Amino acid sequence: MIVFICGGSKSGKSSLAQNISKALSKDNPLYYVATMIPSDAEDKEKIRLHIEDRADMGFDTVECGTDIVTVLNTTDKNGTFMLDSVTALLTNEMYGDFGNIGVDIKAEERCIKDIRQLAETVNNIVIVSDYIFSDAEIYDESTELFRKSLADIGNNIAIYADIVIEMNFGNATVHKGKDIYETIL
């Protein structure tokens, strides 16, 4: 089962993803694939809150900031994986080491290929991404490339995902796979 959840900041994406992952995992291993590489105290605090939020849910946390397929080296592919988030993964793949102002234009292509490979290898995966596509700001070229790449990756996942969910203020709109979704939660 492949589930894709996309929504704005603090929309409840991760909470829903945790619940779906838990429901899908049954007795098999449950992995939280953490993609954010903390760069400051703010990131660390955000991570701490997420860890607190999923405490006692039975997740094994696997940290993987780039080359997402490598999580398979240390996990059981029969498990259920919660990938949180595509946004952080793309950030790491595109901007590389912090402080490097150049962008890797191959990042999008790599993310599309790697996420698909991971999704089609594991038993269940719940993929979380951010929705940053409906504002009236005019961005610099690098930020615009990031927005386009994140959208392209999401649109690609939506093609092969069994379920596609948009989150708004904790409410889920199921754009694809409504019948399957209702059997899970």
Next chain:
Amino acid sequence: MELIIGGAYQGKIQYAKEKYNLTEADIHICDSVEIDFSKKCVADLEKFTFSCVQNNIDAVEFFKHNRHLWSDKIVICCDIFCGVVPMGAENRKWRQETGRLCQYLSKEAETVTRIFCGLEQKLK
């Protein structure tokens, strides 16, 4: 008129091409105050409104007075309405004017479809 809206890069034009069997030649991509209404589809309407703001043209009035030009078209506009209020006065006016136009077109449209990650959501 069929109105298609959705965030940036969500696959709105691709959706229109598949749904209405359009080719590139059927689509006018806005980039100024001029729209080629001989085409079946008018896309990037937000770029038309941006030019209107720059040239002091009332986009809503233009559409109201030229119904015959677009009443059988497919119109595509980007949803630019969910971010923070833009810092620049021109961008604020752009968002405002695009919103007014979308509300008008939404009322006039036979169907309104929102595209999310390439998937359609019927709004009207």
